[in-house]
Amino acid sequence: MAKSKIDYWSESSQGYDKSVDSALGGNIRPLINENLKLEGHLGTVVEFGCGTGYFTKTLAGKAEHVVATDFSDDMLRIAQTQLEGFDNVEFKNENWQHTTFADETFDTIFAGFVIPCVDDKVQALKESQRILKPAGRIIIASPNILLLSRFRLFQFLCRNVLAWRGKLPPVSFRSVSELLDETTFTVESLDVMKDLSNPSSAPVEYAKLLKS
Ligand SMILES: C[S@@+](CC[C@H](N)C(=O)[O-])C[C@H]1O[C@@H](n2cnc3c(N)ncnc32)[C@H](O)[C@@H]1O
Secondary structure, X not given: OOHHHHHHHHHHOOXXXXXXXXXXXXXXXXXXXXXXXXXXXXXXXXXXXXXXXXXXXXXXXXXXXXXXXXXXXXXXXXXXXXXXXXXXXXXXXXXXXXXXXXXXXXXXXXXXXXXXXXXXXXXHHHHHHHHEEEEEEEEEEEEOHHHOOHHHHHHHHHHHHHHOOOOOOOOOOOOHHHHXXXXXXXXXXXXXXXXXXXXXXXXXEEEEEEOO
């Protein structure tokens, strides 16, 4: 893993929540969080790329136990502070592409806004297959700006340059459905969520995939 990617997220960690919400559109993470709240009991959960712990709180309320992971220790430190008092959450430095978890450990994997950050996205999904219990599932929320029209994409990019103060995140976009062709997950549902009040905000693919 290129050290510079970890450095990027570590250096962004202090202002991350403000930057990401102004970059994606302020209603986007709340929209996904509301959807996550509608999920049933999640059992034993691992979250990849937990960042500052925005979704971890919701996961903690729906799970027996959550392992919140990130490859940036600075992000993990902030998440730990945000989740003080949640006694069913532990924090661990993990790279989604190659984790230290044993085979068939988790009922649910959650990754919010992480797929674009990962170099080898197919490898991360294969690793997810390995550590999920039989009949386990992964919930992915992944922004896909390739779904924006050229004009809206231009607006999105301009907003991002400002939001990240000219230092754009190291990301690359692929649609979840395209990635699925290279894995053996079965699709339980795959929806595209949009903030209709802000046409240049990032459309988000919300996918629930079953281990097969
Ligand atoms: C865009 S942020 C999303 C944070 C959080 N899930 C949220 O939605 O606010 C991406 C996070 O994933 C982490 N990350 C990126 N690539 C990773 C990888 N390969 N393994 C583990 N964490 C990764 C970054 O450090 C960063 O905290």
